[in-house]
Amino acid sequence: MNLFTEIRELVLDALAKMQTAGDLPEGLDLKNVAVEPPRDAAHGDMATNAAMVLAKPAKMKPRDIADKLAVLLSEDARITSAEVAGPGFLNLRLADSLWHGVVRAALAAGNDFGRSDMGAGQKVNVEYVSANPTGPLHVGHTRGAVFGDALASLLDFVGFDVTREYYINDGGAQVDVLARSVYLRYLEAHGQEVAFEDGTYPGDYLIAVGEALKDKVGDAYVDQPEGVWLEEIRNYATEQMMDLIRADLKALGVEMDHFYSEKSLYGTGRIEAALKALEDKGLIYEGVLEPPKGKKPEDWEPREQTLFKSTEHGDDVDRPVKKSDGAWTYFAPDIAYHYDKVERGxxxxxxxxxxxxxxxxxxxxxxxxALSDGKVSLDIKLTQLVKLYKNGEPFKMSKRAGTFVTLRDVVDQVGADVTRFVMLTRKNDAPLDFDFDKVLEQSKDNPVFYVQYANARINSVMRKAREAGVDLDDATIANADLSGLSDIAQLNTMKKLAEWPRLVEIAGRTNEPHRVAFYLYDLASELHTLWNRGNDKPELRFLDEADVAGTQAKIALACAVAVVISAGLGILGVTPAEEMR
Structure with missing residues (x-):
């Protein structure tokens, strides 16, 4: 049930009647007619821009359209008032029964309330994390992992067929560095003293890998030249690191559908096939790039390279795909990888x-x-840096990793649920400060606590009601008489519930799961306001043993809130708290 869609249909029907009556021209494009929450809740329950967007094509004054539309809408029992504001906005107030209907719809649908078929089963590939397999995931990867995973869940919720994918960057020189680093730990396991030089990785996490390699091959590689062991150790180390990365992701509640190896693109003809596809479209040529901006001409050494004519598809400059020495650029395998995605449908x-x-x-x-002839869209979401603090001071580096704070450092400190929620309290492209003390603070300023406390309060009152002998079985709650729920705080809570189906579709359309976290905070705020209002007005308290029917109605509202909190937290990958400790 999407109440905003229902009222929009009512507006469209009224506009059609105006056209039939000759009060509005035929053939107008109505796709931009919207019904949404007003900027100021004091102005009404919903607002429509119909008169504003139709005035110009209809060659009419907005207020003339709005005045006639208001009359027609007011004739419907669902609308208690339709008021024209400003140059032609139309503010609507709805009957309480519609808000009661939202509660019933939420209870009937459960965690599927708000789920939609907006995506129409379209196949979407969400690639995230994709860290080099050279060590544990760090806090920057954590944010990307949480964002990508929540986005995938969000898209699934609104009807897309989603594949979660990890691109293993195991085709570059960094994997050779990993192999050399593991070899040093292997020698160390044999009692030799080693020095980590030339960019090798000194993290403690490779000690166990070196020891495991010793157990596997004995002293077969000791004092052997690199040509003997490099390939074998590279493969072994990559497998070990991917096992570590999978374990890190699992600790965060992230499980991928598919892992794709960059190395599988080399020597298999896949890179050549992708570039041939571009060449067949006339987009590959031999040429010389212009000097980069800021470089003096005398510093620039022009050289002929194989270039992709990316400027024909919106890029600023054409891009090299093969170096003058015949080696692939970093861009070439990435093209091949995305070509594979396109080919997978x-x-x-x-x-x-x-x-x-x-x-x-x-x-x-x-x-x-270029590869899809414009038929496949690509949205790239950038996740900004995370700054870690503890006791007001920057959080120090991890000895285990050697150079950075790991995902495990964060999860071990505060837990996966807190980590995930906090990582989504800012839009992905905005910087994020993560304070280990504040994210565990039990206050309204901590959105994780505030949302979980709302859910815990609902569970608490339900336990107390059952202990008091109040019947709260599903059928009783679903059929509770909600007509007495008319206090402003109760109505505001129901109105916020009604926004959920609309909000989740907007979040899915814009690829912005942080909107869900923001919404849950607002919904929790309405629940807490209603709860606290019971301190001054006893009749609003959720549990009133002297009024069983009223208690059942109020708990039905609370249960509807819990349904949406559970669904929203499910999208974020967070487990709802049944009690706070």
Whole structure:
């Protein structure tokens, strides 16, 4: 049930009547007619822009349209008033029975309340994390993992067929560095003293890998030249690191549907096939790039390279795919990887990148546009940096990782649920401060606590009501008489519930799961306000043993709130709290 959609249909029906009566021209495009919450709740329950968006094409004054539309809408029993405001906005007030209907709809649908078929089963690939397999995931990966996972759940909720994917960057030189680092730990396991130089990874997490390698091969690689062991240790180390990464992700509640190896693109003809597809479209050529901005001409060494004509698909400059020495650029395998996604039949692609990949956005969009002839969309979401604090001071680096704070450091400190919720309290492209003390604080200023406390309060009053002998079985609550729920705080809570189906579709359409976290905070705020209002007005208290029917109605409202909190937290990957400790 989407009450905003229902009222929009009512507005469209009224506009059609105006056209039939000759009060509005035929053939108007009504797609931009919207019904939404007013900017100021004091103005009404909903507002429509119909008169404003139709005035120009209809060659009429907005207020003339709004005045006639208001008359027609007021004739419907669902509308208690329709008032024209400003140049032609129309503010609507709805009958209480509609808000009661939202409660019943939420109780009937359970966690599926708000679920929609907006996505129409379109296949979407969401690629996120995709960290180099050279060590544990760090806090930056944590944010990308949470965002990507919540986005995938959100898209599933609104009707898309979603695949969660991890791109293993195991084809570059960094994996050779990993192999050399593991070899040093392997020698160390044999009692040798080693020095981590030339960019090798000194983290303690490789000690166990080196020891495991010793157990596997004995002293077969000791004092052997690199050519003997590099390939074998590279493969072994990559597998070990991916096991570590999978375990880290699982600790955060993230499970991928598919892992795709960059290495599988090399020597298999896949890169060549992708570039051939572009060449067949006339988009590959041999040429010389212009000097980069800011470089003096005398510092620029022009050289002929194989280039992708990405400017024909929205990029600022054409991009090299093969170096002058015949080696692939980093961009070439990425093109091949996305070509594989297109070939797998996805209707839309979403990549979640770190903030440092901003310069990669246009070229990747150009590649997908070219490879799919514009039929497959690519949305790239950048996640900004996370700054960690503890006791007001920056959180120190992890000895285990050697150079950074790991995902496990964060989860071990505060738990997966808190980590996930906090990572979604800012839009993905906004910086995020993560204070280990504040995220565990029990106050209204902590959105994690505030939402979970609302759910715990609902569970608490239900337990007390059952102990008092109040019948709260599903059928009783579903059929409770809600007509007495008319206090402003009760109505405001129901109105916020009514926004959920609309909100979740907007969040899915814009690929913005943080909207769900914001909404849950607002919904929790309405519940807490209603709860506290009972301190001054005893008749609003959820449990009143002298009024069983009234108690059942108020608990029905509370249960509807719990339904939406559970659904919203489910999208965020957070477990609802039944009690606070």
């Amino acid at each position: 996805f209707d839309a692609l979403i990549d979640v990148f770190g903030a440092d990949h901003g310069g990669y956005v246009k070229r990747m969009k150009a590649a997908v546009s």
